Amino acid sequence: MIVRTLDDITDTERDVIGDGWRAKRLLVRDDGLGFSLSETTVDGGAEMNLWYRHHNEACYCIEGEAEVAERDTGAVHRIGPGSVYSPQHDRHTIRVISPLRLVCVFNPALTGQETHDADGSYLPAQD
Numbered sequence: 001m002i003v004r005t006l007d008d009i010t011d012t013e014r015d016v017i018g019d020g021w022r023a024k025r026l027l028v029r030d031d032g033l034g035f036s037l038s039e040t041t042v043d044g045g046a047e048m049n050l051w052y053r054h055h056n057e058a059c060y061c062i063e064g065e066a067e068v069a070e071r072d073t074g075a076v077h078r079i080g081p082g083s084v085y086s087p088q089h090d091r092h093t094i095r096v097i098s099p100l101r102l103v104c105v106f107n108p109a110l111t112g113q114e115t116h117d118a119d120g121s122y123l124p125a126q127d
Contacts, residue, residue, distance in 0.1 A: 009024055021048070023039070023104070026038060028109060029110060031109075035107045035108075035109050036109040036110040039101065039103060040101075042064075044098050050087070050093070056088065056089070057104060057106050058084060058086040058104070059103070061102055063081060064098045064100035065096075066100055069093045069095070070090050
């Protein structure tokens with residue numbers, strides 16, 4: 001059984017900080033579950049162009065508000081507490097209105113050290 005808290009991983013290699021975001025990776029590939037689970041916070045005012053072309057992602061919003069824009073269609077979705085979104089490999093832009101706190105699930109599982117590359121993706125894990 002895996003039991004882990006945010007306090008357990010804060011300021012460890014599972015606590016990854018990027019430009020305007022922080023992901024505390026509670027479950028990663030080495031845990032052997034086939035998915036990863038993170039608490040991700042994003043600063044208010046942040047705007048991020050993302051494209052998870054190598055992963056499926058689902059995000060459940062606990063706190064804050066944002067707009068998620070589908071770059072290929074122009075559709076814009078407002079998210080807030082109780083909302084879930086899953087980009088399904090779509091290029092998207094997230095515009096954070098007030099600081100976000102999200103629970104994020106990735107498949108395949110993240111190794112725990114990923115940061116966004118130039119196109120907003122995480123590279124696939126090297127086995």
